[in-house]
Amino acid sequence: MLSTSGQPEPATLVAFDRAVASDLPVAGALLGRGAVAHTRIRLADARAMRPGPLYRWDAEVLVFTAPDVAEYRLRSDAIQVAPSPGADPQQVAALLIATALPALVWWRRALTLHAAAVVLPGATGAIAIAGPSGIGKSAVAAQLLARGARLVADDSVAIDTVSDGFVASGLAGGYHLGDGERRFCPVAPDRSLRRAPLAAILLLARDARAPSLTPLGPLAAMPCLLAAQHRPRVPAMLGRRAEVLDACARLARAIPVFAWNREYAVPDLTAREWDELARIGG
Amino acid sequence: MSETVWLRSDEWVGAEVEDSFVMVSIETGKYVALNKTADAVWRALETPCSVSKICDILIERFEVEPEHCARAVATTLETMRTMELAKPQ
Numbered sequence: 001m002l003s004t005s006g007q008p009e010p011a012t013l014v015a016f017d018r019a020v021a022s023d024l025p026v027a028g029a030l031l032g033r034g035a036v037a038h039t040r041i042r043l044a045d046a047r048a049m050r051p052g053p054l055y056r057w058d059a060e061v062l063v064f065t066a067p068d069v070a071e072y073r074l075r076s077d078a079i080q081v082a083p084s085p086g087a088d089p090q091q092v093a094a095l096l097i098a099t100a101l102p103a104l105v106w107w108r109r110a111l112t113l114h115a116a117a118v119v120l121p122g123a124t125g126a127i128a129i130a131g132p133s134g135i136g137k138s139a140v141a142a143q144l145l146a147r148g149a150r151l152v153a154d155d156s157v158a159i160d161t162v163s164d165g166f167v168a169s170g171l172a173g174g175y176h177l178g179d180g181e182r183r184f185c186p187v188a189p190d191r192s193l194r195r196a197p198l199a200a201i202l203l204l205a206r207d208a209r210a211p212s213l214t215p216l217g218p219l220a221a222m223p224c225l226l227a228a229q230h231r232p233r234v235p236a237m238l239g240r241r242a243e244v245l246d247a248c249a250r251l252a253r254a255i256p257v258f259a260w261n262r263e264y265a266v267p268d269l270t271a272r273e274w275d276e277l278a279r280i281g282g
Numbered sequence: 283m284s285e286t287v288w289l290r291s292d293e294w295v296g297a298e299v300e301d302s303f304v305m306v307s308i309e310t311g312k313y314v315a316l317n318k319t320a321d322a323v324w325r326a327l328e329t330p331c332s333v334s335k336i337c338d339i340l341i342e343r344f345e346v347e348p349e350h351c352a353r354a355v356a357t358t359l360e361t362m363r364t365m366e367l368a369k370p371q
Contacts, residue, residue, distance in 0.1 A: 218299045223313050232311060242295035245306045249297035 012037050015097075016105050016158040017169035017195045024081060025093050026101070027184045028154055028171030030192055039104065041096070044082040047071075055237050062107075062237060064099055066091075072100040076107045097171060098155065099231055105158040106234045111247045114230035115157040116141040116175065117168045117196070120281040121148035125199025126168040127281040128157050129260075130228040135204050136262065138175045142185065143269050144277070151175065151187045152196050156230045159198060159251065166198040166255060200280050201251070202260045203228060211266070213276045214259045221257035222248060256280065287371040288359055289330040294367055296324075305367070314365065323358045327368055333359070 010021040012032040019035035020026065023043035049071055056063050062074040070092045073080040079100050083092045105112045115130035116137040129137045138154055145151055153170020160167045172192035176182040202213070203224045216224065225248040229235070235244050251257075258280065262273075269277075296305040296316075303324065304315045316324055322343060326336045336359075337351050344351070362368040 219302050219304070219315060222299055222304050222315070226306065226311075226313055236308075236311060239308075241306055241308045241311065245295055245297050245304070249299050249304065252299055 010037075010041070014194055015039075015101055015171055016110075016156075017160070017167070018108075024096055026097055026171070027093065028097065028173045028175070030173050030189070030194060039077050039079075041079045041081065044080050046083045046085045046087070049084055055233055057237070062103065062234070064103065066095050066099075069095055072096065072103075074100060074103050074107070076104070079104065101171075102156045102158075102231050103234045105156070106231070106238060106240065109240070109243065110161075111159040111244065111251065112230045112234075113157045113159060113201070113225075113228045114155070115201070115228065116154050117152035117157045117170060117198075118144045118149040118281075119152060119193055119196050120144065120278060123199070123281050124197060125281065126152045126193075126196040127200045127202060127277070128153075128159075128168060128198065129202045129204055130157075131204035135206060136267070137204060138177055139267065140204070140269065141175055142177060145175075145187065145191060147274075150191050150193045150196075152193045159247075161247070161250070166251065167195050168198045169195040198255055200256045200258065201225070201228075202258045202280070205259065205261045206264050207261065209261050211263050211270075211273075212259070212261050213273070213280075214261075216257045216259055218249075218252035218257075221252040224259070225252060225257065285332050285334065287330050287332050288327060288336070288362075288368050289371055290324070290327045290368050291366055307366070312365075314367070319354050320358050320362070323355060323362070324367070330371060 010023050012035050013020045013026050013029035014032040015029040018039055019032045019037040020039040021037035022041035049065055064072040068084050069087050070081050070083045102112050113130050115128040117126045117128045118141050119126050129140055131137055151172050152168050154175040158169045174184050174186040176184055293309045294305045294307055296303050302315050303321045306313050322340050326339045336355050340351050
């Protein structure tokens with residue numbers, strides 16, 4: 001559809017529980033039919049980038065520069081994307097969802113964890129599965145989805161504080177699998193949730209220790225939650241470290257947190273893991 | 283006892299979690315959880331405070347022997363200096 005100016009109208013999508021009007025594809029965003037967009041993503045003309053730090057301030061604009069890919073200029077309600085000449089559009093779009101959108105989540109004062117999130121069958125609350133890149137968050141989420149779970153987020157989870165707890169949201173329309181070339185796996189609309197109350201956080205690890213799912217007290221959970229922040233440089237640039245500490249402390253006190261160690265050699269969830277997850281997330 | 287006055291760094295923020303006080307460096311993001319002694323010393327440093335005054339506060343709070351307290355405070359302050367949590371004036 002064209003606007004009155006003759007330019008294509010941006011698609012209205014839902015990402016991290018916010019309506020977004022975007023010139024670029026946002027893999028995993030839900031359709032935002034009838035939604036009024038409060039966030040605008042614009043595609044600017046390609047331009048050469050000057051060398052500099054990954055993140056910097058330009059007056060009141062936070063600038064994230066990915067060399068040879070794009071420059072992402074962020075305000076609280078907008079992202080302007082200027083690709084580098086010859087940049088792969090898929091890489092430009094990938095960093096939009098991997099870095100620029102999570103940065104906007106930080107800006108609205110939500111905690112942002114490097115995590116997937118799902119709601120198990122029969123449950124109403126989401127379990128967030130946090131951990132570093134490549135640990136298997138999306139692979140676990142995919143297995144849970146195959147058994148009837150609904151997707152809330154794939155790589156980045158926004159955790160907003162509400163009057164009676166915490167709400168999780170993300171890009172619920174699909175997940176990415178694969179180590180080198182990641183492929184996007186869309187999820188049917190009835191298997192996606194725009195948002196869900198947060199029920200538990202699982203901190204995923206894979207090492208030589210025996211597989212286990214161990215509850216952590218609030219004090220033990222604190223450093224793990226801080227380490228699970230997605231793009232922690234952003235809240236630092238926004239001057240939000242104190243707020244992040246406070247948010248993690250409130251989360252640690254209110255939400256069950258577990259250390260989940262899985263065996264590298266066992267990619268599929270075991271029967272015992274299924275039972276434990278059902279107990280935690282049910 | 284020494285009259286060296288110590289003061290907190292402005293670069294750390296803290297929060298209560300269970301019975302502990304946890305802190306993050308605004309500058310580096312470094313995280314620390316204070317043990318009971320460190321927590322008490324940190325609270326005593328709400329305003330710049332001499333070592334002897336810190337010891338008086340801890341002796342009253344924990345009912346410890348003065349010599350033991352002085353050693354514990356000295357060790358704690360040195361650790362805080364290393365971690366840039368506090369410094370002598």
